[in-house]
Amino acid sequence: MTANASALAMVLEDFSKPLVPTQYPIPEPEPGAVLAQVTAAGICGSDLDITGGLDPRIELPLIVGHEGVGRVIATGGDKRDMFGELLQPGDKIVWHRAVTCGRCYYCAVKRQASLCMYRKVYGITLPCADPPHFNGCYAEVLYVRPQSEILKLPDNVDEAILVSATCSGATAAHAIELADVQIGDTVVVLGPGPLGIYCAAFAMERGASQVITFGTRDDLARMKLAEAFGCTSVNIHAVDAAERKQMVLDMTHGIGPDVVIDAAGTRHTVPEAIDLAARGGTVSVVGVAVPQGETPIAIYEDISLKNLRLQGVWVSDARHMYQAVQLALSGKYPMAEMVTHRLPLQEANEALAALERREGMKIVLTPQ
Ligand SMILES: [Zn+2]
Ligand SMILES: [Zn+2]
Structure with a gap:
């Protein structure tokens, strides 16, 4: 993928209607942002509430999907993960699904960023009409904003197993x-x-x-x-x-x-x-x-x-995502058995229908 190219996203244009495959231009990351290739996107139970119009926070059009794991395509300047590791193209990463401000009463005083007054979430409260468009994980790429914490992953990890850890x-x-x-x-x-x-x-x-x-x-x-x-x-x-x-x-x-x-x-x-x-x-x-x-x-x-x-x-903070990823990586529990379906991105509608029928445990989209 190069600049000026486009990438595929599955877009919710109307509630209770199938997601529409849509091409958007791939954005250049601003300083501190990361353009990530989504290699695994989880279908969450709440995605049915979102697509069905039951979540009062939703503004359309929306690229659904708040659970994602991927690889760095490009960074806006030097970008480091939560351990200070410089991120390079190709690195496997996981990002916090929320964009929080770090400065409001809940972030700065109460240290409960899950209650941030300006909290936004990929695939839920960041619609996709305007650039950078790629604000949800049912897509080939995600525009990871500078405010979202990032953790670099071991290169041998199976991304599909980690999507549940992100939500x-x-x-x-x-x-x-x-x-x-x-x-x-x-x-x-x-x-x-x-x-x-x-x-x-x-x-x-x-x-x-x-x-x-x-x-x-x-x-x-x-x-x-x-x-x-x-x-x-x-x-x-x-x-x-x-x-x-x-x-x-x-x-x-x-x-x-x-x-x-x-x-x-x-x-x-x-x-x-x-x-x-x-x-x-x-x-x-x-x-x-x-x-x-x-x-x-x-x-x-x-x-x-x-x-x-x-x-x-209510939801979670970056430390909780870190803890869940560590638990999944520990190998102490059969986390891999949770992943029952792996489907291509283009089959996002089928994936949602399977979840609606309560098939399997964790359905994962694997955009390539
Ligand atoms: Zn979720
Ligand atoms: Zn805040």
């Missing part, structure tokens, strides 16, 4: 940090998708004594994978709510789980998460990406009487 993995790292999982804790994870699986792995890394995942009858393959990660799994269609609560009580000397991570991404599971949690426990609600409406909570029984901590988790 689900990073958000899971954030959830575990906020839930403050302790050595010996019992952790229940609702929803064994990539987010839930990463939460389970991070909980184990924190020293959880046992991790139990709840899934549905549609999640049998996912639950098998959770077991390969070291979890005990429960099919909620085979065991009713009272029975599964008793199972968890039996596994915790009648106490209940110290931490319940609701990674199902809807409001419907939150009451069960609260009911399961031990007194003094924490319920982490992670992965809710679009408005959900209300959920009943009995303030006295659910919250006060239990000293319950109800912890929301």
Whole structure:
């Protein structure tokens, strides 16, 4: 790829309509920016909310895709990664999916860049009508802005395995940090998708004594994978709510789980998460990406009487992406088994349809 050439992107022009293959001119990187060849782009569950028009943040047209891994094509001047390594064309890199300002109240004072007042995200809140156009990962190239942190990767890494680390993995790292999982804790994870699986792995890394995942009858393959990660799994269609609560009580000397991570991404599971949690426990609600409406909570029984901590988790910061990438690279968990489909970029619509049918676990586009 050279300057003045063009590259392919799959563009969302109208909600609930197929993405349109579109050529845009390849931009020159400004100082501090990186023009990256996208070699792997993850299809995220939230991409269905985005393409379906359920995410209120979306402005069209949009190149979908916020999970990406790639290679450096060109840099705007000398550009270094988070370890100070000078980036060269051909280097494999992963970038933080957000563009944050570093100077607002949340960035500078609270050190919670996930709440940055000016936060933008590739493939979500950066439309593509204007140059540099390449603002999403369902494309041959991504224009990585100067504000996005970059990590250089080992050259032998399989990029497809790392796409989950850039979104689900990073958000899971954030959830575990906020839930403050302790050595010996019992952790229940609702929803064994990539987010839930990463939460389970991070909980184990924190020293959880046992991790139990709840899934549905549609999640049998996912639950098998959770077991390969070291979890005990429960099919909620085979065991009713009272029975599964008793199972968890039996596994915790009648106490209940110290931490319940609701990674199902809807409001419907939150009451069960609260009911399961031990007194003094924490319920982490992670992965809710679009408005959900209300959920009943009995303030006295659910919250006060239990000293319950109800912890929301909104996206993640660069350190969480770093942690997730390190976890994936550690080789301790069968992360590769999460990647069930690899499809060419031109098949992005088929990939979204497969996700809608709940096929597989992680679908990855591999633009060439
Ligand atoms: Zn995502
Ligand atoms: Zn900020």
